[in-house]
Amino acid sequence: MRCDATRLAFFSPTGTTRRIVDNIGLGLGFAVAERLDLTRPECLAAAHASRETVTVLGAPVYAGRLPAEAVRRLKRLHGAGGPAVLVVAYGNRAYEDALLELCDLARELGFTPVAGGAFVGEHSYSAPETPIAPGRPDARDVRAAREFGRVVAAKLERLADLETAAPLRVPGSLPYREAGLSADPGPITVAALCQACGQCVTACPVAAVRLEADGPVTDAARCIRCCACVKGCPEGARLFDHPGLLAVAKRLAATCRERREPETFL
Ligand SMILES: Cc1cc2nc3c(=O)[nH]c(=O)nc-3n(C[C@H](O)[C@H](O)[C@H](O)COP(=O)(O)O)c2cc1C
Structure with a gap:
């Protein structure tokens, strides 16, 4: 054709x-x-x-x-x-x-x-x-x-x-398998590293991050946990600190090596 x-x-x-x-x-x-x-x-x-x-x-x-x-x-x-x-x-x-x-x-x-x-x-x-x-x-x-x-x-x-x-x-x-987001909260901002550049706001595909006077704020109900803001932050200031998600990352790093x-x- x-x-x-x-x-x-x-x-x-x-x-x-x-x-x-x-x-x-x-x-x-x-x-x-x-x-x-x-x-x-x-x-x-x-x-x-x-x-x-x-x-x-x-x-x-x-x-x-x-x-x-x-x-x-x-x-x-x-x-x-x-x-x-x-x-x-x-x-x-x-x-x-x-x-x-x-x-x-x-x-x-x-x-x-x-x-x-x-x-x-x-x-x-x-x-x-x-x-x-x-x-x-x-x-x-x-x-x-x-x-x-x-x-x-x-x-x-x-x-x-x-x-x-x-x-x-x-x-x-x-x-299909049941879909669903983890109940863990979205990423946080480390205030000491954040330069308030707004990159996290731009990177977010669902407009879940807004820049306020004290820095970026994440609307956990909108956040889809995609990590666009975490990977897109030039200062490394956005991260997940919830123990549940850190445990998942640790388990995946150990079991998905091959x-x-x-x-x-x-
Ligand atoms: C909420 C969430 C769930 C995920 N679930 C899986 C999964 O079930 N299996 C897997 O191998 N990777 C999973 N991943 C990893 C992504 O599929 C993978 O990193 C993908 O390459 C991301 O695509 P992107 O760079 O286009 O956003 C998940 C990532 C996120 C954020």
Whole structure:
């Protein structure tokens, strides 16, 4: 089938999903017609939709599912029957039902899923004292993402049309795992380090941080625990100090040491 453009759409609070999606886009080799960073609260619905455009949809894995906020924002897209490549980034533990959920969502939005991949990104809760997949995606992951893009482009070229293609199958089970946020409170600010630059306010995808006279304040009810403000703070002043979350990070750093490789499905 004929494809002449790529559309990239991703939700990526700490940037790993974005890097994987961008490299798959490079591997596909078509002109990028639209690049939608759905992490930004102001990012609106896509304008570009056609059967000749291949859309790469990317989101991180939260507790084996897609983040609810990512689902809400991906729902701004329309597939117009065009092909979609599904991408989840996970922190070297497991992706469980997230890729299946993305595949089902893509179909609901009118896309035809043609390929899917689960890639590894540095865990949002990774820290120097509790490293979990630090530095990923690394050079090897980037090569794998580009190669995946090339293989998908070759598949599309071989396909006579989308209607006759075998439906994409990806791992995951129904009903999906129960979704939910940890009850632990959001990140705090270390006042002695904070320069009140407002980077945490800008980085937050859900507008949960506001700058007050004594520094940034987090609205715990809005916070999705994504760590965008923690990783985005130039002074290292934003951190999680709750014992529950620190214990999770410590456990993951101990149990998720073995390197997982990207898995792709065509
Ligand atoms: C609330 C939350 C839950 C997470 N759950 C999982 C999980 O179930 N499995 C896993 O391997 N990684 C998990 N992660 C790690 C992220 O999936 C991983 O770091 C991903 O690369 C982040 O993507 P981003 O950089 O695009 O934000 C979780 C991260 C957060 C913030």
